[in-house]
Amino acid sequence: MVLPTTALLAETRKRIVPPRSTPPPVPTVHAAVPPLAPGALPGLGHAAALLRDPLGFLGSLARLGGVVRIRLGPRTVCVVTDARLVHTLLVALAHDCPRGAVQDTLKTAFGDGLLMSEGQAHRDRRRIIQPAFGPDRMAGYLAVMHQVTEERAGRWQPGQVLDVAKEMNHLALEIVTRSLFGARLSEDATLAFHRALPDLVKGQIVQSLYPHPAFARLPLPVNRRFDAAVRVLNRVVDQAVNGRAAKARPECHGGTLPALLRAARDQGTGRPLTEADVRSEAITMFGAGTETVSTTLTWLLDELLRHPEVEARLLAELDEHLPAGTTPTPEALSRLTYTRSVTQEVVRLHAPNAFLMRTAQVPVDLGPYRIPAGTELLYSLTALHRDPVRYDEPLSFRPERWQDGGGLGRPSFLPFGAGKHKCIGEAFAWAELTVAAAAILRRWRPVAVPGARAREVVWTTVQAQGLRVRLAPRTEAAGATTAVPTGEGPVDRPLPAGCPFTGSAATTAAPTPRPPAELRAAADRHADWTVHHGLLAPAELPGYRAYALHELIGHAFPRARGTELDLLVDMLGWFTVLDDRFDGPPGRRPSEAHALVDPLISALDGDTRQSTPDDRLLTAWRELWHRQSESASPAWRARAAREWRACLATFPAEAEHRARGTVPALGLGLADTMRLRRHGSCLYPFMNILERVHGADAPAALHAEPALHRLRANTADAATLINDLYSLEREERQSAAAFNTVLTLQRIRGCTRSRAVRAVRARVTRLRQESEELRRDLGRRHPTGRWYLDGTRELVAGVQAWTSTSDRYLVPSDRGH
Numbered sequence: 001m002v003l004p005t006t007a008l009l010a011e012t013r014k015r016i017v018p019p020r021s022t023p024p025p026v027p028t029v030h031a032a033v034p035p036l037a038p039g040a041l042p043g044l045g046h047a048a049a050l051l052r053d054p055l056g057f058l059g060s061l062a063r064l065g066g067v068v069r070i071r072l073g074p075r076t077v078c079v080v081t082d083a084r085l086v087h088t089l090l091v092a093l094a095h096d097c098p099r100g101a102v103q104d105t106l107k108t109a110f111g112d113g114l115l116m117s118e119g120q121a122h123r124d125r126r127r128i129i130q131p132a133f134g135p136d137r138m139a140g141y142l143a144v145m146h147q148v149t150e151e152r153a154g155r156w157q158p159g160q161v162l163d164v165a166k167e168m169n170h171l172a173l174e175i176v177t178r179s180l181f182g183a184r185l186s187e188d189a190t191l192a193f194h195r196a197l198p199d200l201v202k203g204q205i206v207q208s209l210y211p212h213p214a215f216a217r218l219p220l221p222v223n224r225r226f227d228a229a230v231r232v233l234n235r236v237v238d239q240a241v242n243g244r245a246a247k248a249r250p251e252c253h254g255g256t257l258p259a260l261l262r263a264a265r266d267q268g269t270g271r272p273l274t275e276a277d278v279r280s281e282a283i284t285m286f287g288a289g290t291e292t293v294s295t296t297l298t299w300l301l302d303e304l305l306r307h308p309e310v311e312a313r314l315l316a317e318l319d320e321h322l323p324a325g326t327t328p329t330p331e332a333l334s335r336l337t338y339t340r341s342v343t344q345e346v347v348r349l350h351a352p353n354a355f356l357m358r359t360a361q362v363p364v365d366l367g368p369y370r371i372p373a374g375t376e377l378l379y380s381l382t383a384l385h386r387d388p389v390r391y392d393e394p395l396s397f398r399p400e401r402w403q404d405g406g407g408l409g410r411p412s413f414l415p416f417g418a419g420k421h422k423c424i425g426e427a428f429a430w431a432e433l434t435v436a437a438a439a440i441l442r443r444w445r446p447v448a449v450p451g452a453r454a455r456e457v458v459w460t461t462v463q464a465q466g467l468r469v470r471l472a473p474r475t476e477a478a479g480a481t482t483a484v485p486t487g488e489g490p491v492d493r494p495l496p497a498g499c500p501f502t503g504s505a506a507t508t509a510a511p512t513p514r515p516p517a518e519l520r521a522a523a524d525r526h527a528d529w530t531v532h533h534g535l536l537a538p539a540e541l542p543g544y545r546a547y548a549l550h551e552l553i554g555h556a557f558p559r560a561r562g563t564e565l566d567l568l569v570d571m572l573g574w575f576t577v578l579d580d581r582f583d584g585p586p587g588r589r590p591s592e593a594h595a596l597v598d599p600l601i602s603a604l605d606g607d608t609r610q611s612t613p614d615d616r617l618l619t620a621w622r623e624l625w626h627r628q629s630e631s632a633s634p635a636w637r638a639r640a641a642r643e644w645r646a647c648l649a650t651f652p653a654e655a656e657h658r659a660r661g662t663v664p665a666l667g668l669g670l671a672d673t674m675r676l677r678r679h680g681s682c683l684y685p686f687m688n689i690l691e692r693v694h695g696a697d698a699p700a701a702l703h704a705e706p707a708l709h710r711l712r713a714n715t716a717d718a719a720t721l722i723n724d725l726y727s728l729e730r731e732e733r734q735s736a737a738a739f740n741t742v743l744t745l746q747r748i749r750g751c752t753r754s755r756a757v758r759a760v761r762a763r764v765t766r767l768r769q770e771s772e773e774l775r776r777d778l779g780r781r782h783p784t785g786r787w788y789l790d791g792t793r794e795l796v797a798g799v800q801a802w803t804s805t806s807d808r809y810l811v812p813s814d815r816g817h
């Protein structure tokens with residue numbers, strides 16, 4: 001059943017605050033002790049509830065009082081649930097309640113940056129840094145933000161599927177680096193930064209809970225990973241603050257932040273700041289100014305997908321006040337009133353800071369409550385912004401709430417904090433959200449990939465994970481596109497008529513749209529099929545279904561329907577299960593590999609006697625081969641059997657290479673590796689099914705063409721290389737790593753990861769170009785076989801679209817947090 005969007009929203013977002021119509025009960029006695037939340041478990045206190053559903057738990061406390069005590073193991077923490085009291089804490093009590101243990105951890109690691117310092121040190125540093133965020137700098141920053149986004153969005157391709165959170169992370173990091181530091185990070189450094197961040201945040205949280213700081217020096221995995229992340233981040237930051245970057249560059253109007261810091265003098269001693277101080281501020285800006293913005297941008301795109309009417313109005317306003325191609329100015333931005341309401345509503349509903357803390361250094365009164373010295377105070381901006389007392393329908397995305405009298409002055413709207421630690425980058429962030437969103441939406445129309453919507457993952461920030469969109473050029477999408485319903489209500493968008501991978505126009509008529517329900521039904525039938533054949537236990541199904549193999553078939557075979565669709569999904573599922581068997585011992589032991597595969601090969605000749613160590617695989621395979629080949633022509637059957645044999649034989653061949661140690665770069669050349677793997681990818685058998693889907697064999701004269709053999713080899717190679725690019729991180733942890741082309745190139749050429757990735761991408765581009773030429777040539781000479789030639793293009797495009805979105809290639813740590 002397709003749920004209406006509002007129902008979906010309510011389902012996907014947590015209802016974190018129980019409805020109430022009156023403000024929280026205010027104790028009548030002055031200096032009351034904050035109430036203790038019920039439900040504390042012995043030993044754990046409320047830790048389990050907080051970890052299980054952080055925002056739900058914190059939001060539920062609001063009905064108990066403006067300040068509520070909770071127990072986290074042996075510690076008692078006061079949660080401030082009322083926006084007015086949070087404001088008091090941050091402004092009136094700022095002096096007595098500095099930041100607490102979480103910041104201390106960072107201070108030990110990175111020094112006294114703005115985010116970590118307090119008191120006079122903080123005031124001095126803020127005074128030095130403030131000019132970098134002054135209004136006179138903004139015009140220059142706007143130009144850089146616009147340019148960086150244009151450059152990045154200009155490299156995207158029609159049909160490309162974007163992992164939005166990842167892409168926005170890179171964008172936000174590049175904007176901060178180029179605007180504030182006048183520097184450019186290498187691709188390696190950018191990747192290293194984003195990989196290191198989760199370990200840093202995890203370490204920061206865990207270490208802040210240690211009963212004694214000395215625990216941070218114990219050789220625990222979490223401490224080791226934290227220390228490694230600190231080393232990586234320091235190396236990355238060095239790139240941004242080195243001598244080259246510190247010089248004012250044309251991009252950095254008015255001098256870089258490092259230059260500003262180096263020119264400053266300590267007010268007390270008159271001495272210049274040290275390089276460690278400069279680095280400490282750089283890490284502060286990278287830490288505070290990237291993930292906050294990238295998460296918000298991701299949510300912004302997600303909300304616009306859910307609310308096309310908001311997107312349309314926003315685009316109309318951009319057209320009126322910020323004509324395409326012009327560099328945004330502060331004046332132009334000030335005219336974008338509706339856009340501002342949209343960004344405000346995103347920041348309200350998805351305020352990134354889920355947990356912030358203060359520590360009372362002396363006894364303080366917070367509203368009616370007495371807070372003893374030493375108490376840790378916790379508040380969640382995200383939860384405050386979803387309070388039903390302050391906001392009608394708090395979980396609904398309604399930009400208009402900012403136009404009917406509401407506004408930035410609302411005391412309950414605190415996305416950037418308040419008081420002396422209020423975000424120094426606030427103006428920068430508002431501008432960045434608008435400029436980046438405008439540049440992206442002008443050029444591209446994001447189309448939601450079914451099943452790949454943003455989901456809320458609470459870390460220290462509230463992250464938007466899992467959103468993937470397919471890109472359609474804005475102009476093309478507005479006109480010459482074919483509407484393909486995806487069954488997701490208002491987020492349905494037309495897909496570009498051209499090939500999503502090559503961007504070139506399709507040469508055959510676009511297939512009639514397949515009702516999305518058909519693909520889902522095929523996935524359900526396939527799940528039953530795998531369980532029926534004992535290939536998977538029912539408990540394994542959820543993880544397996546997350547691979548969304550049916551989506552690959554959906555993308556790669558847009559014309560497949562009915563029995564062919566079922567056959568393709570079953571074939572792919574079966575092959576995936578087989579392939580996974582070789583992650584275990586058969587992948588390294590040739591005898592076990594042969595025992596598994598040889599009976600499968602014999603079954604192609606009708607041999608029903610042999611058995612394997614895994615008879616369930618064999619039984620399912622016999623059925624599958626029967627379904628493929630029944631009523632096929634003898635020529636098709638012979639070709640398909642030959643190509644399946646070649647495909648299956650690669651498993652023992654690879655196992656032998658692994659056992660002998662003749663893996664690529666260690667005895668096996670790259671060309672030989674590609675030849676071996678060309679058949680291992682199972683692309684040839686799938687190309688044969690193109691003919692089943694079409695209902696006839698491709699012309700025999702076409703099959704006799706050497707150019708077709710070349711095209712088929714290119715198709716298989718391109719799919720293999722694309723797969724290698726996306727499965728890199730996963731395979732690196734497994735025996736399959738030995739054959740991954742990126743890793744092989746790194747070993748053979750002794751080059752960096754990014755160089756190897758670039759080389760593989762370039763190879764894919766060359767294969768694609770050569771394939772287009774072959775198709776043109778063959779299509780001219782064999783016009784009746786054009787459908788087959790186009791099918792090979794769709795196949796590669798499908799592999800590209802799916803590999804970039806499937807959970808199958810997430811490294812284990814990416815899953816489920």
Ligand code: HEM
Pocket residue numbers: 099114115126176284285288289290292293296347351352353356357381414415416417418420421422423424425426428429
């Ligand atoms: C949507 C984007 C952003 C949000 C929601 C946000 C939110 C916040 C909040 C709530 C604080 C106060 C933390 C506290 O009181 O403990 C803060 C502080 C800070 N933010 Fe932001 N921020 C954003 C973007 C940025 C950007 C783009 C930069 C810099 C380029 C930045 C730099 C900082 C710094 C340096 C601090 C520490 C200020 C101090 O303690 O004096 N932020 N931010």
